[in-house]
Amino acid sequence: MKLPTDHPHPLVRRLFSFWAPTETSMRGWAMASVVVNAGITVTGAGVRVTGSGLGCPTWPRCTPDSFVPVAHPEVSPLNMAVEFGNRLLTFLVLAVGVACVLSALRMRPRRRSLVLLAWLQPVGIVAQALWGGLVVSTMLNPFTVGAHFLISSGLIAACWMLYARAGEGDGPARRVTHRDIRRLGHALLAAVFVLLVAGVVVSGTGPHSGDAMASRFDLDIEVVARFHADIAYVVVGLTFALAFALHVNNAPRPARRAALALFAVELAQGVIGYIQYFLAVPAMLVLLHVLGSTLVWIAALRVATSLRTRAPEAASAGPSPTAAHAVA
Template identity: 80%
Template sequence: MAGPAGQAHTIDVVKLPTDRPHPLARFLLSFWAPTARSMAGWAIAAVVVNAGITVTGAAVRVTGSGLGCPTWPKCTPDSFVPVPHPEVSPINMAVEFGNRLLTFLVLAVGFACVVAAWRLVPRRRSVLLLALLQPVGIVAQALWGGLVVRTMLNPFTVGMHFLLSTGLIAASWMLYRRASEGDGPARDLVHRDLRRLGHVLVAAVFALIVAGVVVTGTGPHSGDVLASRFDLDIEDMARLHADLVYLVVGLTFALLLALRVSDAPRPARRAALALLVIELAQGVIGYTQYFLAVPAFLVGLHVLGSTLVWIATLRTVTSLRARGAPPAEARPSPAEMAATA
């Protein structure tokens, strides 16, 4: 007797041989056969690693390891890797060399962004140009790091090193936004005056970061006892920095209030609220470190906070406009690939 008729398999229940369930295969395909989603994922990875190396760079400074590797590109005059040196602590050498090694991770993510942008179908010029900024900026940052060492941690070169990282974070975030949206003209999601307020906020936050760099170059935690300092009054610089904090918090509160009153899209309101919370937490850290005579741990935490404020500011401003969905992929589906095999 014939048994019950079996249900015909459909494409939804049959795993095609073209599927790649293995994690390594998915990882490789994320940049070799990218989608808009995986391209955005690599951009977010670039944001994370650039922010991470910024924070670890601060750790190098507050631990006094700025000249842990006293030469560049070598760690010591006769070796690219740490070796015992009579004038350098092994711990300081390990901290500085570890930060140098992180550059290769950041560079690898940058190259992955370029490959993904180049292989994206359809290829998008704006995404590719932003992706190319990653390895170019990282190489420039590494070369500038060599200048930092060769100038014995001059506060100007150290400060520019931090600001270059700030620029790379901004480029990474814009790469993420462009990969997540279409190529049409930007469409305002809020009143144009609120967009302008957002641009003013970005400028104010950047000015705040520059002021923080000057304060750092004037105060303690230079990275090494041999490092020079800006010939400025630390109290005056700290007051200027605090004044800019008040300005940034005021602008953020005004933007958040205006977004709520105008019934702006929820993502924009949530981004502005998150920014305000991060700024207030950063302010608490800043005042605490000031009254506790600037302990090293809180300085590192403050650098982390400033990096998060910068990212949250970029997120807030870019949430005020949209360009639609990214272009549909022209890559054939697994079913089409199987049918033509």
């Protein structure tokens, strides 16, 4: 019987590569998971800025008597379509997560580190879906909405770690530069996460609540926006310091490139942030800002993983039978 992994079309072979995984295909599925989790984070923001947060006013059904959108006198068809479309994307994210799990389970020799990281994806996606139900039941409370975004950030981190670890061995982590520079990289990653949290507070205080009935944080938007900007200055300063230290110490090229890429993304994100502030936070710029914050997070994760490496697997382990089958 001919397997999909033997199909003559390369796209079909890639789609079913989880059945005969190689290191390259494992990393490919992990990167795909990074992309789809980042994508659904941005589309979730699109639900909010279009006022479609309660387009499907119940959960798990879209309406009290239907899992799919039906005409409802109190809900705009457009808002319902936007919210339902975002819910459907969850199944795509879950499918990619399951492909990562199957790839990790079928790798030979099986690597426990990859299996554990892969399982975080479907488990986290299910938890995220359940939390989405809480967001709806609390009428888009800014706390639950903000936590929804931060959970997505955690899932992206798990996906990135799977991508990084799939290209390494399971030996002890070894730093590729001075110990204090690596510590600076860890401090930078922590600062970026604090920046994300501050951004969530700004979003929960600002005008785009997702629905007219949604509550807001009782805070001064000017104060929280300036606090968010102050943290951004700290992050940019730490990034510049890290990039300079890596250059002076002639660190490996991947680490230097990762730091410079993060610095560039931060500058672009800062420009978007200031423009949206002075233009009274238009919806399209909010979407770009959420995309930018997601890219900053991914770039910061890339910096952190570029500052260490792990020894390859022992040669005695032998090649993966499934990898040999895929090559054949």
